Amino acid sequence: MISCIPRLRRLAVTLVVLAVASGASTSMSANAGTVLITGANRGIGLEFVRHYADAGYTVIATARNPSTADDLNSLAAANKSIHVEELDVNDFAEIDGLAEKYQGTAIDVLVNNAGITGRPERQRFGTIDYATFASVMSTNAQGPLKITEAFTAHVASSDEKKVAVVTSSEGSIAGATSNRQPFYRASKAAVNMIMRNISHSLKDQGIVVVLVNPGPVDTDMMARARGRMPLRTTTLAVDEMVTVIDNATLNDTATFYNFDGTVLPW
Numbered sequence: 001m002i003s004c005i006p007r008l009r010r011l012a013v014t015l016v017v018l019a020v021a022s023g024a025s026t027s028m029s030a031n032a033g034t035v036l037i038t039g040a041n042r043g044i045g046l047e048f049v050r051h052y053a054d055a056g057y058t059v060i061a062t063a064r065n066p067s068t069a070d071d072l073n074s075l076a077a078a079n080k081s082i083h084v085e086e087l088d089v090n091d092f093a094e095i096d097g098l099a100e101k102y103q104g105t106a107i108d109v110l111v112n113n114a115g116i117t118g119r120p121e122r123q124r125f126g127t128i129d130y131a132t133f134a135s136v137m138s139t140n141a142q143g144p145l146k147i148t149e150a151f152t153a154h155v156a157s158s159d160e161k162k163v164a165v166v167t168s169s170e171g172s173i174a175g176a177t178s179n180r181q182p183f184y185r186a187s188k189a190a191v192n193m194i195m196r197n198i199s200h201s202l203k204d205q206g207i208v209v210v211l212v213n214p215g216p217v218d219t220d221m222m223a224r225a226r227g228r229m230p231l232r233t234t235t236l237a238v239d240e241m242v243t244v245i246d247n248a249t250l251n252d253t254a255t256f257y258n259f260d261g262t263v264l265p266w
């Protein structure tokens with residue numbers, strides 16, 4: 001079933017903005033809702049900030065080092081609905097502190113985007129670097145779990161009630177037909193399993209979990225792939241992922257989606 005509520009709200013926001021711009025008097029506020037995004041300082045996360053801010057959302061844009069997040073800070077300087085906050089997804093005190101700071105704020109869409117691959121040479125069987133393995137698992141799988149746990153009340157009190165995870169087709173066990181990036185693949189398979197599990201508890205609160213693969217996207221993460229394979233723009237990837245997030249319902253919670261809305265095999 002296709003949910004058009006977010007799009008209708010955004011249309012309403014656009015109409016309000018146009019009305020205000022044309023000088024008409026209106027008592028409505030131009031706010032489509034609130035989103036929180038992790039890893040918002042570059043790549044796909046930064047594009048999510050642009051997208052949701054343009055659509056009239058209040059954006060809580062988190063980055064582990066806001067003082068060096070120049071692109072994000074420039075966006076925030078030009079748009080008062082973007083709030084930059086410090087958040088390392090491995091820092092539990094920081095996560096709990098931010099959840100407390102925003103206690104009472106409804107968060108319509110929680111976007112678990114931050115992620116790392118771990119250096120390829122540290123994942124070679126025979127010379128495995130286990131500290132890197134722990135760090136990839138912690139950032140990509142434990143981080144979204146802890147953040148979702150900390151912000152469940154905020155999402156439950158919102159209109160849209162969506163928890164999204166930017167996962168990867170690399171997390172598909174069925175798709176693992178060669179030995180490539182085992183830490184990264186394991187972490188994305190793990191986050192899929194964790195979110196699928198907790199979706200059963202979140203469903204009772206009306207919260208929809210969306211697992212979405214952006215496809216190969218031209219970001220720092222894919223720097224080594226530039227020129228070797230076609231990479232999609234962050235704009236296209238985020239447009240498509242937002243459509244998948246918008247369309248997801250409780251009936252299909254925790255489905256493993258590709259960017260085009262098709263379903264990926266576990």
Ligand SMILES: NC(=O)c1ccc[n+]([C@@H]2O[C@H](COP(=O)([O-])OP(=O)(O)OC[C@H]3O[C@@H](n4cnc5c(N)ncnc54)[C@H](OP(=O)(O)O)[C@@H]3O)[C@@H](O)[C@H]2O)c1
Binds near residue numbers: 038045113139168218
């Ligand atoms: N690009 C692709 O083709 C592709 C494909 C499939 C899935 N994905 C997924 O898409 C998501 C975004 O990737 P991207 O391509 O935009 O990568 P990216 O350009 O490398 O950006 C990664 C983001 O995650 C942040 N991050 C890393 N560790 C963090 C931590 N401990 N706490 C908070 N933030 C942290 C980084 O912050 P810093 O700047 O501080 O390092 C950065 O903002 C990831 O989950 C990735 O696995 C990407």
